[in-house]
Amino acid sequence: MTAASDTLDPSPARAVPLKRQLRRAERRKNLLFMALILPLAVFVLASFVLPIGSLLQRSIANPEVHDNLPETLELLDDWSGEGLPDEAAFVALARELGAARGTPAIADIAKRLNREQPGLRSLVMRSARALPLAEGTPAQDGLIGIDERWRDPVIWETIKRAGSPTTGFYLLGAIDRTIADGGEIVKLPKEEAIYLDVLVRTFEMSVIVTVACLLLGFPLAYLMATLPVRHANTLMILVLLPFWTSVLVRVAAWIVILQNEGLVNKLLMWLGATDAPIRLLFNRTGVYIAMVHILLPFMVLPLYSVMKGISPVYMRAAVSLGCPPFSSFWKIYFPLTMPGIAAGSLLVFIVCMGFYITPALLGGPGDQMISYFIAFYTNQAVNWGMAAALSAVLLAATLVLYALYTRYLGGNAVNKIR
Amino acid sequence: MLQPYASPAERLWYYGLRGLVGLTLLFLVLPILVIIPLSFNADSFLMYPMTGWSLRWYEEVITSPSWQRAITNSMIVSPFATLLAMILGTLAAIGLVRANFRGKALLTAILISPMVVPVVIVAVAMYISFAPLGLTGSYTGLILAHAVLGVPFVITTVTATLQGFDFNLVRAASSLGANPVTTFFKVTLPQVAPGVISGGLFAFATSFDEVVVTLFLASPEQATLPRQMFSGIRENISPAIAAVATILILLSTLMLMTLETLRRRNERLRGVKPA
Structure with missing residues (x-):
């Protein structure tokens, strides 16, 4: 590149018209900015995209x-x-x-x-x-x-x-189907058919946790949005502190609280609600409690940011026009929170489906979600085809929901940032 | 505020809501409140009532070789992973905001996707691909993996900070004769620093709390703090876990405070009045 093209020269004597010079300078700058992205793009491609591609490829490899x-x-x-x-x-x-x-x-x-x-x-x-x-x-x-x-x-x-x-064997296996001798797709015999159960269980647990988070998170976010800022900030710190605490710390704490000699059982027995300790660990109850605890902030933060944007004037207008407070809440305020409810619920649901550590540490064999089986087929029953097929199913479900989330709610998943 | 003339139904609503929220907040902070005192337990059981106070579990954590190794490993892996994520992520975020090309949205989505893809899938995929390259059971592999997981946080925070960044400042610097590198360090970086630092904090927190990918990629020599806690919870749960937990809670409080300070500073700089 010559020195002349580096500086713009508006004089009409120049052979290259100014417009073209400008465009060339723009293009050069654009290339420079694209070059800034390149190192990360290569890094993510090599250590993330390609490994996942090659994993998915194993689900049909033969x-x-x-x-x-x-x-x-x-x-x-x-x-x-x-x-x-x-x-x-x-x-x-x-x-x-x-x-x-x-x-x-x-x-x-x-x-x-x-x-x-x-x-x-x-x-x-x-x-x-x-x-x-x-x-x-x-x-x-x-x-x-x-x-x-x-x-x-x-x-x-x-x-x-x-x-x-290629073979469809693993992917069909992930939905309890197999290829019969004649080539037609048939159901697996009952004793081998476990994955539909696991998929249904993963889905069901995610729905229950999402609903529980919504029921607990909505009043919390509502109160935060209506309180004076100083009090709201205190509440926010109480929400963010557990959010920033290591998941393993919280799992350990829940073991302390929920074990047979734990605080909850001591309290229940002291109240006379039960004579013998109730089993709260290594079953579904413990998993639900810990999962709701971990995911509640994911619900509260988007709800709060939507509620914060709802002007209190609407409610006052409704009440002044004669609508009773509860109906005006239900008819005016609640519909306005819908984007927050949708965003929070989808986010919680997406994160929920991929849970592994919490059910593994707090649940029994019947409480494991699909991630557990992916890990199992990779580590213990070295069957990478099956691990890959289950990964494909989980990834597809996650990406579809995430696409919905970004498309209709326009947010990104970093609701960690207020 | 509850008005003095509030109807009984309104009173019920007012107190009912506060009661419910109080219980929810108790639920949220209960684990933290419960685990901290137990770390000072004199007894060797992780349960109440406590028999006496002692610092023996902190001593155990500090002197035991396996906890020592875990702390060292975390202090090796997380800072390096964070640094890598911060450098690559900041450069890319600036590029993504300024450059125009086809497929930019798709590329952004791909660079953010490590935050969305279930972590077990990431772990299994990396395990299978890294093993033939000799990257399993190595610090390098672990650092690379943790950096990938931290990158989306850096990109999103730096991009958000750049939204409020006046690029005329860069033009002004150039017109005054600064070269692009000087402009970056003297003009751009100080402006986006809060974004870079909070992105870095998120990346650090992610790596420092990461256990699933570590389970797959690390050999016992690279066991990090969460990995060591995982086996501790699985095998023999003792107040040593509570001691480590307390240290980690202290650390996360520190990070949360830093982040809050940064956020306030950023709002002040942008002229957003504290509401």
């Missing part, structure tokens, strides 16, 4: 057979499905199974095929153990010699089907 038996699958593509595939397919399978022998790949293949058709695990393992075939034996005779089942075209059909690069 690499076991596809990656380990590529040549066999290619040859099976040309096979009509009538009778047995030709010798070349047998040769390829014998070679590829032989190559996988003794590596983790063979267990992957066996497990994956067994899922399609029970019994195939033993067929694969047994065949792999007997490989490679003796020099000069035709592969077809050799494999059938190891196990008669290789004579069955259905087996080859199964390999072909299991070899597709």
